[in-house]
Amino acid sequence: MHIAIIGAGMAGLTAARALDEAGLQVTVFEKGRGLGGRLSTRRGETGQFDHGAAFFTVRHPAFITEAAAWREEGAVEVWPGKLVHLTQQGVEDAYPDDRYVSVPGMSALGRFLAEGLNCQRGHRVQQIEPTGSNWRVFLDDGSTQSFDGLILAIPAPQAVALLSGVHHFAADIEQNVHMTACWSLLAQSEAKPAFDAAFIDNDSPLAWVAHEVSKPGRHDSLNWVAHSRGDWAEQHLHHATDWVQATLTAAMQQVVQGPVEAVAVHRWRYARTARALGQACLFDRALRLGIAGDWCLGDRVEHAFLSGQAVAQTVLTSA
Ligand SMILES: Cc1cc2nc3c(=O)[nH]c(=O)nc-3n(C[C@H](O)[C@H](O)[C@H](O)COP(=O)(O)OP(=O)(O)OC[C@H]3O[C@@H](n4cnc5c(N)ncnc54)[C@H](O)[C@@H]3O)c2cc1C
Numbered sequence: 035m036h037i038a039i040i041g042a043g044m045a046g047l048t049a050a051r052a053l054d055e056a057g058l059q060v061t062v063f064e065k066g067r068g069l070g071g072r073l074s075t076r077r078g079e080t081g082q083f084d085h086g087a088a089f090f091t092v093r094h095p096a097f098i099t100e101a102a103a104w105r106e107e108g109a110v111e112v113w114p115g116k117l118v119h120l121t122q123q124g125v126e127d128a129y130p131d132d133r134y135v136s137v138p139g140m141s142a143l144g145r146f147l148a149e150g151l152n153c154q155r156g157h158r159v160q161q162i163e164p165t166g167s168n169w170r171v172f173l174d175d176g177s178t179q180s181f182d183g184l185i186l187a188i189p190a191p192q193a194v195a196l197l198s199g200v201h202h203f204a205a206d207i208e209q210n211v212h213m214t215a216c217w218s219l220l221a222q223s224e225a226k227p228a229f230d231a232a233f234i235d236n237d238s239p240l241a242w243v244a245h246e247v248s249k250p251g252r253h254d255s256l257n258w259v260a261h262s263r264g265d266w267a268e269q270h271l272h273h274a275t276d277w278v279q280a281t282l283t284a285a286m287q288q289v290v291q292g293p294v295e296a297v298a299v300h301r302w303r304y305a306r307t308a309r310a311l312g313q314a315c316l317f318d319r320a321l322r323l324g325i326a327g328d329w330c331l332g333d334r335v336e337h338a339f340l341s342g343q344a345v346a347q348t349v350l351t352s353a
Pocket residue numbers: 040041042043044045046063064065066070071072073085086087088089090091157158159160187188189192216218261302304305306326327328329333334335336337338
């Protein structure tokens with residue numbers, strides 16, 4: 035059986051690895067140049083920035099086991115940074131969970147998970163079509179390929195776009211799932227606040243700042259990443275990037291209490307899940323169509339892993 039997976043983020047790669055290990059033939063299509071999806075690192079003249087997920091926590095037993103194996107293989111490490119909450123009342127220490135990062139950047143985990151898999155990067159799937167007992171996948175270079183089964187592992191609104199007019203899952207997802215945007219600010223600062231990273235819960239447009247060098251394996255001592263609040267990003271989704279960059283830079287100066295020089299801003303159209311589906315995956319046994327993604331269960335890397343694992347198990351038990 036040959037399965038196509040759309041999306042090489044944590045969910046898609048987790049599903050691909052499980053199916054590949056079970057002996058199925060798997061092809062992963064990824065529209066981006068990199069692997070890992072929102073586990074993402076931008077590199078440039080000013081060094082590197084984890085401008086998507088900053089870290090991940092590990093709570094479910096299956097994910098604890100998996101993260102321990104990745105750690106043993108050197109793909110991830112625990113980030114010992116000092117994290118705080120900045121609230122209207124002042125500064126509080128953040129909850130003490132272990133926080134994992136991949137090394138040397140968050141995108142390294144995608145590359146690690148994809149080792150040995152057939153991943154076709156730079157291939158956007160534009161359309162999908164059930165054809166009798168197969169699925170036909172239409173790529174943006176005009177070519178088509180056929181598969182025995184199909185898994186979508188992409189953000190909910192993008193899954194809705196592909197499924198519209200094809201399957202009733204489109205309506206189920208559209209009615210029940212809501213994802214919000216995020217603006218990431220990549221910046222440099224010599225400020226030395228009394229924290230390595232902060233969750234911000236006051237009237238700032240920012241929700242998070244992190245000093246990159248405090249994470250294992252990073253060396254760019256001036257580099258910081260800040261994330262906007264989701265509601266702020268939704269309100270300012272189509273504002274000029276210059277204005278967004280200037281506004282978030284000013285907000286970050288307040289947070290770190292020192293001068294900040296912006297390097298770039300990045301808009302994540304679908305960053306975090308505000309309302310999850312509430313089940314680990316969707317699967318149509320007759321059509322061999324599976325749907326996965328963090329948004330099935332929540333808004334974290336762990337949720338994407340559990341969803342990818344669930345959809346693979348469902349495919350295997352129905353094969
Ligand atoms: C700014 C930000 C901060 C975050 N912070 C944290 C955090 O601190 N901790 C945490 O646990 N989580 C965090 N997250 C969430 C975390 O990144 C996600 O939960 C997780 O990475 C989602 O994985 P996924 O596989 O479900 O989706 P994605 O990572 O989005 O992967 C989907 C992939 O599908 C590809 N794709 C989409 N459409 C197509 C198509 N038509 N054809 C081909 N490819 C396609 C995309 O390019 C992408 O690579 C954060 C996310 C963002 C954006």
